Amino acid sequence: MTIKVIRGNPSPEELAAALAVVRARAATPAPEPPPEPTADAWSDPSRIARTRLPHPGPAAWTRTYWP
Structure with missing residues (x-):
């Protein structure tokens, strides 16, 4: 690992x-x-x-509206 000081003059x-x-910080997971x-x-x-409903028949779309 290389550390480079960009600014300043830090003491040892x-x-x-x-x-x-x-x-x-690098050693912690x-x-x-x-x-x-x-x-x-x-x-x-x-x-x-709890139970599945049966699938509608081929003409089920005609019975979806109540007059």
Whole structure:
């Protein structure tokens, strides 16, 4: 690892402190992403319709309007 000082004239102690911070930061693992939120059972639509409805027949569209 190479560190280059762009501006200023740091003392050896300041440079050592900055290098210690950079090395400590590089040694820590990346934080884990937060867990995915799980849906509650009450919001699950499958709890309302436990069985599947039958498929409509070929002329079902004619019976979709009540006069």
